[in-house]
Amino acid sequence: MTIDVDVNLSAEAWDKVEGLEALVRRCVEASLAETSAKLVEGCEVSVTFCDDAEIAQLNADWRGKDKPTNVLSFPTPGKLAARPLLGDIVIAYETVAREAAEQEKTLPEHTAHMVIHGFLHLIGYDHEIAAEAEVMEGLERRIASRLGLRDPYADEAADDQDGAGELNEGHVDTI
Incomplete structure (x- = not known):
């Protein structure tokens, strides 16, 4: 199974992350291998690396939340196995860099998590309810x-006791 990955940089800050395109491709390939998702041969996914201002605007427009977030996913409507364009993932530099520092992770490591998380949304996974979150987080762990x-x-685990452990991401059902 091949998938075309289109990586777009709309914020210069992402230039600091060496091998970003290769990282995205590895994350997508590992996600496909772990999930065994049935996709159209040669389907395409777009990953845009932007800044907080750009993602805040998207978050306001599509989710009614007037603030930046780390990752947004925009799945293309329709059955997964019939979509030549899987959808779009948008990842914000400042938020991801801040979270990486707070979580004592490298920027590439946290970026990989955001790509994996966004990709799982594109292929139908969600975390709106506890059972869905458990499945999705388990996949993210195995892919990582x-x-x-x-x-x-x-x-x-320790942060969840005080409510601080939630992933600050958004999923948009359609664009």
Whole structure:
């Protein structure tokens, strides 16, 4: 199964992340391998790396939340196995860099988690209810492990006791 990955940089700050396009491709390939999602051969996913101002505008327009977030996913409507364009993932530099520092992760490591998380939304996973969140987080952990990354939720168990462990992301059902 091949998937075309279109990586777009709309914020210069992302130039600091060496090998960003290769990282995105590895994350998408590992996500596909772990989920066994049935996609159209050669379908396309677009990943845009922007700044907080751009994602805040998208978050306001599509989710009614007037603030930046780390990742937004815009799945193309229709059955997964019939979509030549899977959808779009948008990731904000300042928020992801701040979160990486707060969580004592490298920027590439946290960026990988955002790509994985966004991609899982594109193929139908969600975390609106506890059972969905458990499934999605389990996949994220296994995909991260496949890539040789630390568990993206390892440090959140203690934080969850005071409500601070939620992933600050958005999922938009359609664009």
